Amino acid sequence: MATAPDAAPWAFATLAVEDLGDGVLHVQLNRPKKRNAMNSAFWTEYRECFERVRRDTSIRAVVVSGNGKMFSAGLDLTDTTISYETKDVARRAHYLNQSILVLQEAFTAMERCPQPVIVVPHTGCYGGAVDLIAACDIRYTTQDCVFSIKEVDVGLAADVGTLQRLPKMSANHGLLKELAYTARNFTAQEALELGLATRVFPTKDAALGAAVATAKTIAAKSPVAVAGTKEAINYARDHTVEEGLRQIALWNAAMLQTEDVTKSAMAMLAKKKVKFAKL
Numbered sequence: 001m002a003t004a005p006d007a008a009p010w011a012f013a014t015l016a017v018e019d020l021g022d023g024v025l026h027v028q029l030n031r032p033k034k035r036n037a038m039n040s041a042f043w044t045e046y047r048e049c050f051e052r053v054r055r056d057t058s059i060r061a062v063v064v065s066g067n068g069k070m071f072s073a074g075l076d077l078t079d080t081t082i083s084y085e086t087k088d089v090a091r092r093a094h095y096l097n098q099s100i101l102v103l104q105e106a107f108t109a110m111e112r113c114p115q116p117v118i119v120v121p122h123t124g125c126y127g128g129a130v131d132l133i134a135a136c137d138i139r140y141t142t143q144d145c146v147f148s149i150k151e152v153d154v155g156l157a158a159d160v161g162t163l164q165r166l167p168k169m170s171a172n173h174g175l176l177k178e179l180a181y182t183a184r185n186f187t188a189q190e191a192l193e194l195g196l197a198t199r200v201f202p203t204k205d206a207a208l209g210a211a212v213a214t215a216k217t218i219a220a221k222s223p224v225a226v227a228g229t230k231e232a233i234n235y236a237r238d239h240t241v242e243e244g245l246r247q248i249a250l251w252n253a254a255m256l257q258t259e260d261v262t263k264s265a266m267a268m269l270a271k272k273k274v275k276f277a278k279l
Contacts, residue, residue, distance in 0.1 A: 014042040015049055016067060020212060023060030023219035025053065032068025037076035038128050043106045050109035050117075057278040060219030060226070062113070063211045064136065065120040065204075074127025074150055103160050107135040111234060114227035114279065116218055118211045122204040126150045131160035134169070134196065137230065138214065140207045141197045145188045153183040168237050170195040222260035223279045228252070 010017035016030040027049060029036040053059055066072055086092060110117045119136040121129065127150035133139050151158040163180065170176050175194055179186055191197035201207035218226060228251055236244035260276055267274035 010049070010052075012045040012049065014039065014045050017049065020063070020215075022216050023058065024212060024215045025059050025062045026212070027062060027064045029064075029066040029072055032066075034076065035070050035073035035124070036066045036068060036129075037073045037079075039076040039079035042076075043103050047106040047109045050106075050113055053115060054109070054113045057223070059115055060221075060223055061115055061215035062110075062117045063120065063208070063215050064117060064132075065208055065211075066122065070124035071121040071145070072125060072129035072132070074129050075154075077154070100159050107132055107161050110135050114223070114230060116215075116226065116230055118215055120204070120207045120211050121145050121147075122207065127154075127158075128160060130196070131158065131162045134162050134165040138211075139191075139196060139198045140211045140214075141188050141191060141200055142204050142207050143188050143200050143202055145191070146185045147187075147191050147196065148183055148185050149180045150183050152181065166194070166196065220273070222258070222264060222276045224255055224258045224260050224276075225264075227279065228255050 012030075014029070014031055016028040018026040018028075020026050029042075031037060031039070031042070050062075053062060116137040117135075118138040118140065119133045120140050120142075121133055122142040122145055124146050125133060125141075126146075126148045130147060130149055149158055149162055151162075157163065158180070166176055167173060172194055175190070178184075179190075179194070186194075188197055188200045192200055199207075199210070201210060228248075232244065232248045232251065235247050239247070263274045263276065
């Protein structure tokens with residue numbers, strides 16, 4: 001059953017959300033005076049935003065960017081306070097574990113969306129921002145963007161997805177380990193070699209324009225086909241080839257019965273565009 005769009009406004013303190021039309025939503029990190037650093041409110045709002053995206057079948061694709069001079073400086077260290085109600089080590093560890101899982105869920109919420117997410121990092125993308133873009137489907141960056149897997153510089157291993165997702169998307173594990181162990185800055189070209197960047201553009205405007213164009217191309221496709229493709233790719237990443245083949249066979253046993261297959265075939269034969277219903 002299709003889900004009706006949520007009529008409530010997209011009201012967030014750390015995000016700016018704009019409907020670009022044609023089924024495309026633009027989500028901006030919106031703390032420009034703080035270099036879009038990720039404070040406690042951000043983690044809650046980002047998860048809530050993409051949980052709502054998942055429910056809204058009028059949205060076919062999402063573009064994520066950063067408002068201001070850079071994409072994001074990562075975790076807001078001025079807003080990171082941990083308080084314990086107990087000195088018991090086990091209970092403190094349990095509290096920390098639950099807190100980390102909450103942060104992870106903010107970006108995993110993007111992966112759970114049937115809609116593809118295209119991210120546009122520009123100028124600077126540090127620490128937690130690398131975790132964010134690693135969870136997106138497509139990454140269009142600017143040639144001046146500087147990246148860093150920054151966590152070891154603040155005394156911890158990255159724990160919100162970079163170390164779990166990047167090994168699955170990169171064939172260059174040596175470079176990945178160097179960048180993660182040293183926390184050194186790396187360029188857009190190195191991000192491209194690593195598999196972290198999909199394409200590199202000369203300016204933010206060019207990257208954002210290309211991202212919106214790609215999103216609108218995706219949004220014009222069958223949402224059944226696009227959602228199934230995203231599900232299959234993500235499933236295959238975490239399973240064997242045989243398991244992936246069984247998954248897509250079961251998926252398409254149901255989804256091939258969609259009217260979208262007939263509509264697509266007729267449109268191709270007639271050389272016409274077709275408008276697909278919402279999921």
